[in-house]
Amino acid sequence: MAFEFTQENVARIEAETKKYPSKKSAVMKALYIGQEQNGWVSNEVIKAVADRLEITPEEALGVATFYTMYHKKPAGKYHLQVCTNVSCMLRGGYEIYDAIREKLGITNGEVTDDGVFSLEEVECMGACGGAPMMAVNEDFFENLTKEEALRILETKK
Amino acid sequence: MEKLILPDIPDLDKLDVYKKHGGFEAAKKALRMSPDDIIEEVKKSGLRGRGGAAFSAGLKWSFMPKTTDRPKYLCINGDESEPGSFKDRQIFEFNPFQMIEGALIASYAIGARTCYIYIRGEYYKWIKLVQKALDAAYEDGLLGEKMKKTFGTDFAVEMYLHVGAGAYICGEESSLMSSIEGKRGYPRVKPPFPAQAGLWGDPTTINNVETVANVPHIINRGAEWYSKIGAEKHPGTILFGVSGHVKKPGVYELPSGTLLTEIIHEHAGGVLGDKKIKAVIPGGSSMPPLRGDQLEGVRMDADSLKEAGSGIGTGGIMVMDEDTDLLKVLWRITHFYHHESCGQCTPCREGCGWMEKIFLRMLDGRGVKGDLDLLVSVANNIEGNTICALGEAAAWPVKFMIARFRDEFEKYVGEEIKLEPADKVHSMRKTETPIAPFALK
Numbered sequence: 001m002a003f004e005f006t007q008e009n010v011a012r013i014e015a016e017t018k019k020y021p022s023k024k025s026a027v028m029k030a031l032y033i034g035q036e037q038n039g040w041v042s043n044e045v046i047k048a049v050a051d052r053l054e055i056t057p058e059e060a061l062g063v064a065t066f067y068t069m070y071h072k073k074p075a076g077k078y079h080l081q082v083c084t085n086v087s088c089m090l091r092g093g094y095e096i097y098d099a100i101r102e103k104l105g106i107t108n109g110e111v112t113d114d115g116v117f118s119l120e121e122v123e124c125m126g127a128c129g130g131a132p133m134m135a136v137n138e139d140f141f142e143n144l145t146k147e148e149a150l151r152i153l154e155t156k157k
Numbered sequence: 158m159e160k161l162i163l164p165d166i167p168d169l170d171k172l173d174v175y176k177k178h179g180g181f182e183a184a185k186k187a188l189r190m191s192p193d194d195i196i197e198e199v200k201k202s203g204l205r206g207r208g209g210a211a212f213s214a215g216l217k218w219s220f221m222p223k224t225t226d227r228p229k230y231l232c233i234n235g236d237e238s239e240p241g242s243f244k245d246r247q248i249f250e251f252n253p254f255q256m257i258e259g260a261l262i263a264s265y266a267i268g269a270r271t272c273y274i275y276i277r278g279e280y281y282k283w284i285k286l287v288q289k290a291l292d293a294a295y296e297d298g299l300l301g302e303k304m305k306k307t308f309g310t311d312f313a314v315e316m317y318l319h320v321g322a323g324a325y326i327c328g329e330e331s332s333l334m335s336s337i338e339g340k341r342g343y344p345r346v347k348p349p350f351p352a353q354a355g356l357w358g359d360p361t362t363i364n365n366v367e368t369v370a371n372v373p374h375i376i377n378r379g380a381e382w383y384s385k386i387g388a389e390k391h392p393g394t395i396l397f398g399v400s401g402h403v404k405k406p407g408v409y410e411l412p413s414g415t416l417l418t419e420i421i422h423e424h425a426g427g428v429l430g431d432k433k434i435k436a437v438i439p440g441g442s443s444m445p446p447l448r449g450d451q452l453e454g455v456r457m458d459a460d461s462l463k464e465a466g467s468g469i470g471t472g473g474i475m476v477m478d479e480d481t482d483l484l485k486v487l488w489r490i491t492h493f494y495h496h497e498s499c500g501q502c503t504p505c506r507e508g509c510g511w512m513e514k515i516f517l518r519m520l521d522g523r524g525v526k527g528d529l530d531l532l533v534s535v536a537n538n539i540e541g542n543t544i545c546a547l548g549e550a551a552a553w554p555v556k557f558m559i560a561r562f563r564d565e566f567e568k569y570v571g572e573e574i575k576l577e578p579a580d581k582v583h584s585m586r587k588t589e590t591p592i593a594p595f596a597l598k
């Protein structure tokens with residue numbers, strides 16, 4: 001599928017390049033903007049980012065694959081990130097992760113058939129004081145219980 | 158006790174409130190001092206880095222070349238991805254201007270005209286809060302070209318946000334710089350150190366968020382005053398993040414040198430269910446864990462913790478009660494480092510994987526005699542043989558946990574090697590992350 005940045009996003013990327021002595025530094029932000037517009041970082045997004053920043057597609061791909069927050073395949077409408085690192089694990093992170101897997105019938109890196117949810121088991125999200133936690137898209141839900149986590153999913157359709 | 162970083166002032170994240178409480182007075186004062194005097198003052202204050210290594214902030218600044226035509230940079234490290242650490246987030250949310258003011262003063266002291274604040278990408282909400290604070294500071298003429306007029310100096314610094322994208326390793330200072338340059342976040346071999354060759358090969362200083370947030374107080378009230386707070390050799394207050402099996406997890410700002418037991422039992426409300434403590438990791442997951450019976454008298458400052466056989470790290474205190482399965486904990490920690498290893502050095506990349514496999518085997522009930530020694534040997538071969546300190550971060554928990562809790566692990570190692578048919582060999586859980594399912598045409 002062809003991909004082209006919207007005019008507005010072109011301007012956002014341009015503004016980002018101004019922060020640095022080298023345009024290339026805007027690659028992380030540009031990939032985010034591409035992901036925002038396209039839903040995930042496809043080959044076409046990579047190419048568009050590379051063209052815009054005058055780097056090779058391989059350089060842009062290298063960055064996209066190094067960092068875990070770029071979706072290298074389509075994600076669900078609600079992307080769930082459940083932390084199972086130590087502080088969360090000590091307070092039931094795995095129970096929540098397992099309950100969600102069971103309820104949605106998907107596991108790490110998968111998307112539900114209806115495209116509503118995708119699930120990712122993540123490393124520490126910096127919310128250990130509110131463990132266990134999960135993020136639904138950009139919102140953190142802390143001090144979770146299994147029941148609460150499942151209830152949150154009910155509200156997302 | 159007075160709180161310096163997270164005082165109980167409502168709406169301190171609003172610029173007018175921050176200014177009403179003395180905000181940017183330190184910047185005014187600092188910009189009338191010479192950079193050398195500021196560095197001297199910060200050195201004298203005894204301020205040490207809060208990002209993990211507890212290195213003297215003033216000394217680090219003094220490494221920056223004074224006579225050079227090259228641009229200089231300051232990076233504020235807000236990657237905060239070490240498991241058990243969640244304190245810089247509080248500064249972003251409740252006192253962002255103090256970080257900005259501290260970064261401004263630090264930039265002036267080292268002669269940096271550009272400062273990047275690196276925040277981990279998962280801090281969606283906090284990224285927005287910091288951007289909002291930066292915008293407000295710009296609008297008020299406290300940053301950028303306009304600050305020359307505001308402060309009546311010819312110094313100006315541009316301050317930008319650089320957002321990460323989910324890589325723990327980018328908290329390591331040289332990896333952080335690779336990331337800002339728009340590359341994969343690979344750490345670099347040191348020397349050269351960042352003060353000689355940092356961002357784009359130019360002199361660069363990297364400081365933690367909390368470190369620079371202390372600076373305005375030092376300028377306002379003097380090194381002498383600051384150096385008297387808390388532990389003599391590691392003065393100031395520290396944001397301790399307490400998590401795990403405690404009744405009141407959270408961030409507590411206390412003088413350095415506070416007793417670990419006081420933090421756990423008084424501030425964090427004691428252990429859940431009033432159980433006994435089996436283990437405490439005092440400074441984020443890379444620091445050696447202490448036994449529950451080793452905690453008495455341990456003070457939370459760099460030197461005391463070193464003496465106690467651990468480290469202050471990020472001040473993230475993880476408490477584990479007597480029913481905790483330490484093998485699971487240690488496997489989970491190792492899984493983390495394996496996942497986050499950037500893969501440049503063989504000992505780290507392979508060693509973390511091997512250690513994780515051995516832990517999974519033990520969790521599967523197929524541990525064999527000699528596994529513990531094998532683990533320690535792998536850990537020893539990682540330590541000191543890698544480009545960056547993630548190697549140590551991965552090796553220490555394994556080495557020290559096995560040394561301090563050997564009895565806990567011995568239950569998992571059988572007497573002799575039991576061979577299972579291959580189809581029965583399964584790992585405890587699937588933990589693979591999706592690999593890019595595409596290649597460039």
Ligand SMILES: Cc1cc2nc3c(=O)[nH]c(=O)nc-3n(C[C@H](O)[C@H](O)[C@H](O)COP(=O)(O)O)c2cc1C
Pocket residue numbers: 205206207208209210211212214217234235236237238239325326327328329330331363364365366368369545546547550
């Ligand atoms: C693997 C690894 C991860 C690190 N992560 C962070 C981090 O998230 N935040 C941080 O401030 N320092 C982190 N550090 C320490 C930095 O390399 C650096 O020492 C620190 O930011 C310096 O700031 P300070 O002197 O003010 O403490 C990390 C170090 C290593 C080896």
Ligand code: SF4
Pocket residue numbers: 326343344497498499500501502503505506543544545546547548
């Ligand atoms: S020690 Fe590990 S994380 Fe650090 S550079 Fe080597 S492989 Fe990468």
Ligand code: FES
Pocket residue numbers: 083084085086087088089123124125126127128129131133240241242
């Ligand atoms: S361990 Fe889950 S947020 Fe830190």
